[in-house]
Amino acid sequence: MAEDARLLSGVTVLRAVIEAQSFARAAAALGLSPSAVSRSVARLEQRLGARLLQRTTRCVRITEEGRRFYDSVAPHLAGIEAAIADVGEAAEVVRGRLRVNMDPFLARAVLAEHLPAFLEAHPALSLELIMRDSVGDLVADGFDLALRFSEPPAGAFVARKLLDVQVLTVASPSYLERHGPPRYPDDLADHLCIQLYDPARNLPFEWEFRRGRDVVAHRPKSRLMVSDVGAMLAACRRGGGIAQVLALSGRPLVESGALVQLLPDWAEEIFPLYAVFPTRRQQPAKVRVFVDFCRAQLRRQAWMESPDLSVRAQTLTSSG
Numbered sequence: 350m351a352e353d354a355r356l357l358s359g360v361t362v363l364r365a366v367i368e369a370q371s372f373a374r375a376a377a378a379l380g381l382s383p384s385a386v387s388r389s390v391a392r393l394e395q396r397l398g399a400r401l402l403q404r405t406t407r408c409v410r411i412t413e414e415g416r417r418f419y420d421s422v423a424p425h426l427a428g429i430e431a432a433i434a435d436v437g438e439a440a441e442v443v444r445g446r447l448r449v450n451m452d453p454f455l456a457r458a459v460l461a462e463h464l465p466a467f468l469e470a471h472p473a474l475s476l477e478l479i480m481r482d483s484v485g486d487l488v489a490d491g492f493d494l495a496l497r498f499s500e501p502p503a504g505a506f507v508a509r510k511l512l513d514v515q516v517l518t519v520a521s522p523s524y525l526e527r528h529g530p531p532r533y534p535d536d537l538a539d540h541l542c543i544q545l546y547d548p549a550r551n552l553p554f555e556w557e558f559r560r561g562r563d564v565v566a567h568r569p570k571s572r573l574m575v576s577d578v579g580a581m582l583a584a585c586r587r588g589g590g591i592a593q594v595l596a597l598s599g600r601p602l603v604e605s606g607a608l609v610q611l612l613p614d615w616a617e618e619i620f621p622l623y624a625v626f627p628t629r630r631q632q633p634a635k636v637r638v639f640v641d642f643c644r645a646q647l648r649r650q651a652w653m654e655s656p657d658l659s660v661r662a663q664t665l666t667s668s669g
Contacts, residue, residue, distance in 0.1 A: 359393030360422055362386055363401060367411055367419060372404075444473035447635045450487065450495035453480040454578045455622070458598050459646055467642050474635055482548035487627040493636050495625040496643065498595070499549070507626045511644055513619040517599040518558075519608040523588040530611055531591070534558040534565040541590035542569030546576040556593055558615035565615070595620055597647075622647075 365375035366386065376383045394401050401415030411419065451460075456478055468476060484495045484502050501508035520530070524541075531537050537556075544553035553574050556567040573589060575581045578598060585592040586607055602608040610616070624640050626632065 359389050359396070362389040363393060363415075363419065366390060366402065366409060367415075370409055372409060442473070443471045443634045443638050445633075445635055446475045446477065447639055448477045448479065448492050449639065450481045450484060450490070450492045450497075450625075451478045452497050452622075453482075454595075454598065455496055455498070455643075456480060457579070460643065463642075463646050467639075471635075471638065476639075484625055487625070492627070493633075494627075494640070496622065497625060498620055498622050500621065501623045501625050502549075507628065508623045509626070509640070511622045511624055511640070512647055513621050515596040515616060516557075516593055516618040516620055517596055517603065517616060518556075518591060518593050518611045519585060519599050519603065520591045520611055521586050521588045521608055522606070524585075524590065525609060527588070530609070532612075534567055534612060534615055537567055537569060537591065540570070541573075542571045543581050543584055543590045543592040544569060544571045544574040545578065545581055545593070546574055548576065554593070557618050558612060559617035560615045561617070 362375065362379065362381075365379050366372060369375040369378060372383045372386050376386045379386065381389075390402060397418065399414040399418070400412050401418060403410045403412055460478075464476070464478075468474065479492070481495075484497055484506070487493075487495060487506070496511075498514075528540060531540060542556075546552075547554045553571070556569055558565040558567065569591075571590070573584060575584070578594065581592050582594065582598060582602070584590070585594075586602070591611065599608065599610075603610045624643070626636070
């Protein structure tokens, strides 16, 4: 790799000498000393085993071998420079294809209706939102980033927390008319609960209740487990049992009266949302603007008004 870098550097220096027809002028253009330019050309000649330039005290002339070599490599050098410029521009210009591994619930409940406006604001960008149950291999699957609830997976990822969202325990008015509301977390043992399947563990999500430093874990009694939040909410609204949902989807239903929040004194559990990147290197503009767009939409949600649950961004590397 170091040898390749020196070879490319030597070709760049050779071009500067040919164009300037002087080691001194080429050195000034490159910001090097004349001796450094001379050494670079000499190393290139040694590497190729041919004299590329004829040097005299008055001028520098390209040899026949030098001309053939230069004519062959000059177009490639121009292509490399164009590619470098294109990549550098991508760090500032929003364009190209953006492929996102997306949590299905987040896409449906928060982002979907705002996507047309986002694309209208960035006409040179095409967006692919692929709904997946897990992060997987971002590089092998061709993803620029992933947006996932829960802690980021172990591995060579870089994760940025976008927000913590409250977990609500809810039931329908019809269910509560038949069974009454639980007063304490332990009362849930006498109630029907609807569980949500966690594909990462191949188990239902665990229930947890927090009040200050007090934490109560609960394994709900359940005859119904689903893998889709929409199905869980529909069953809950029809009186199928008690469910735990994120405030992003549960708060509007509570405010409308379709569901009732239970155990509000024990509702301090939070669930994090992360943006997960395949590398810690500089992210292109298309990735940055999409993450900013997601954060803005989450902040606009009326049910995220609590300061304790507002967006709290931080950068961290997952262990692996």
